[in-house]
Amino acid sequence: MPPWITDLPPLAYHNLGAYLAGAAQWVELALPHYLPDREPRAYLYALARDYPARGGKRFRPALLLLCAALAGGDPRRAVPSAAALELFQNFALVHDDIEDDSLLRRGQPTLHRQHGIPLALNAGDLLFALVHEALLDNDALLGAEPALRVRRQFAEVFRQTFEGQAMDIGWIHDDHLPDREAFQAMIRRKTGWYSGRGPCQLGALIAGADDALVAALGDYGEALGIGFQLRDDLLNLTADSADSAPGVLSGGYGKERGGDIAEGKRTLIVIEALERLRGPERERFAAILVRPPAQTAPADIAWAIERAEATGALAAVRARCAELGAQARAVLAAVPASPQRALLEELADYLVLERAA
């Protein structure tokens, strides 16, 4: 094990906040080993290091490390994979921002708005390439067979993510509003796999868990990941960035209230609202979504949010959020009790107990 991994401070499992802070610190100490500050700096490495330096909760690697510890593994052996996941996350944010032409990321101009699309796109490609370098350390740390299982899982996470992303941006491209089934297929890939199932199963695989535990933690992760996405979606419509904690998965990039409506983001809220609206109201709601953001008036957004509330669409999503939390918690009943399981339960309860907004 490289000395810098051996020297990482121990993780604390007695308290969720302390654990998440410790895991985030590990990720921040690991990243420079795979994302060095080197030449060509001005055109590449400074750009690639920008988003990781803007902070973030490092939620996905934290989940990976926690599941590795829960399954009886040494989380230190999961550090290269946690770093790989964070590199992938930052790569995805850079390309996502180009695809959505977003203006801000964590309160600062997006990378392509600062440096133009060509350099930002290429810096994103480097971040994805460096995933390969991080995973190279797994062979020595885990042994050849487990390292191969982990790589297989990463390949699956990547494929599912781009499949989900293709649906999401394809619908925007075609002004298409998906039905519930298509939406589920998208969110299971883009959010379920990428933000939940992938990280949890990777942690379990690194610890050498049996298939049943890998699958259970995967089911837990999928429910949790989708649940937190729904919670972020609810927060976007019901809280101003100024007066709310940033979303867990969005990382709090400080969107204005209802920004998702202006951007026409396909969320479960939209699916639920469209199913409840009829005639001209449905048409107006759909038109607001497909209209370019710059042409969407604040009054349109306020009206859409009011309709989502009044028709019970928001309540349905709140209920779904709680249901996913309960589902995630129920999966854990089959997992032996441990401090790590208690933290996973606490995360799931967050979705059940909290009334978002």
Added chain:
Amino acid sequence: MPPWITDLPPLAYHNLGAYLAGAAQWVELALPHYLPDREPRAYLYALARDYPARGGKRFRPALLLLCAALAGGDPRRAVPSAAALELFQNFALVHDDIEDDSLLRRGQPTLHRQHGIPLALNAGDLLFALVHEALLDNDALLGAEPALRVRRQFAEVFRQTFEGQAMDIGWIHDDHLPDREAFQAMIRRKTGWYSGRGPCQLGALIAGADDALVAALGDYGEALGIGFQLRDDLLNLTADSADSAPGVLSGGYGKERGGDIAEGKRTLIVIEALERLRGPERERFAAILVRPPAQTAPADIAWAIERAEATGALAAVRARCAELGAQARAVLAAVPASPQRALLEELADYLVLERAA
């Protein structure tokens, strides 16, 4: 070994054309195994399969397979790596076309011109992700240790490519014309590694070659790759796409004569010309390069080509091309004679004997 690899027709080494055709066929038979036709089709897989279906010489995988055979390996064991290299190549073309906002690729509209930047960018990301899937087959085919060495080499190829690409597009972004040293650093990464050293060293590593042979074939590949790039650059200025064979590395995307000048591409021709021009002529030449392509008149391009010829810049690049060919051939003197070595020599002689233009 998977049956579909065992069943590939044998490669012929008696003749360069026959060998290249056979290797290209292998790549085309291998690609569908790693790039299937599946859902989501309209938003993702059809896009990702578009460029590979437009053809191409599959020059880099052919080089990889040839070096594997030369080093005494079974080229069939190199098929997943050859496919990975071709996936990477097509990923790079998709993102390159976005970065340069190119209009045409092999005579058809570029992917982002057909589907918009978001979907094209994401389809490129999938192609790069599928490299992971192709490389998964190496563990079973090569054994854990050689598979790890191959992955390490791929990671190096990726990093070098994005570093070189960052310089190239950064200079365009900043209207900067590099000096000779900076240009060498760029082309060694972007072309030397990606199109030559990488493929050749990968083939040698797959065959289990010793360090000396890996390095020799790498040196050969770097000289060959850069040489063919110079040849493509010369062809762009001296031949119309209508009346010339397509470039080996450019894959013949049918640019107009002098398109590189209009695009302001930083080539060795530009470096040589700028070193030879003085005063207002140098200023005019530089201005033509940094001007947006749409504002570059045919007369400007004709003037720039005439100056490059008259000052001896083109002759210097032709000489450098021949020198690289001779250098590549000289490296092979240390390699035992074989039908494969003869084909590599023939490729190198192409640069020495042919008077491009």
